[in-house]
Amino acid sequence: VNKRRQRTFAMVKPDAVSKVGEIVTFIQDSGFEITQMKMVKLDQEQAKIFYEEHLGRSFYRDLVEYIASGPVVAMELVGNDSIANWRKLLGPTDSEVARLEVPDSLRAKFGTNNQKNAAHGSDSTFSALRELEFFFPSEDNKKQQNIRLVTPKE
Template sequence: MQKLQLTLAIIKPHAVKNPVALSFIRNVIKNKFIVIKTKRVSLDKEAAGKFYSEHVGKFFYNRLVTFMTSGSVDLHIMGHCNAIELWRRMLGPTSVYKGQFQEPYCLRGMFGISDTRNVAHGSDSPPSAEREIKFFFPEFSFYQWHNGHEVLYRKGPIIFNDHLFEHVRKL
């Protein structure tokens, strides 16, 4: 079995507030990925602005920061042998409109409202995933992950803890 790749998923505020969407997305996540860490946070403008700093000056930046601070977001570190590409494929196109017509059963096609309110974020590359995970989970050790935890999660046994919404090693 290939080593697990990590990605960050951010479930956006409108989806966290929608019990049907959140339940569906969570079922997809826990059935396709190993969930390493989960937390729910409310971003302030400073944190949202820092996270989306690559978009400063773009027409949608203020709308995105305002939206991401409008409610809680769910953050997940997820593992799979092809985590980044799989999560992005499940999300579908960034454009909700495109998703609704080209891939109506992708998560954005089903639950997205607009290109800003497009349900969720997914890292676009391994360096992005590492940077984004460090941003939201500064306590997460990539050294410990790559040199010990990864093989334990990959080879198991692990069980899913519904309360934590994380897979945990079965002792």
């Protein structure tokens, strides 16, 4: 196994933002370094773009509405094989399944169900780059203003 230091993208979803303190501790205790972090509220258009790989899936609309329903906490994580290891720490997609099958996983501990599952993790190097750029744009992308991030609405 190639134990390289790698970046990945993590996001605490609206259902778990109230538990972000515990989640940060859990992430750090699991060996990841949090190198960037911010709380933002996505609007519907931004949520659609973020989840565009799921366009056409039955749950796409619900997912977009849910992610835009409240603030999320976006993070850049660094660690050895962090993309795979962060996905492993998350556990199964459905928090109810996670509690049965991987009770130590983050989704088992902090999530509710198939939609309110506490957190997101990139599933490939391509996704990680895209998702990190989405939330933490480099200076060039900031100038282009293609992806505009907003602060929480009143």
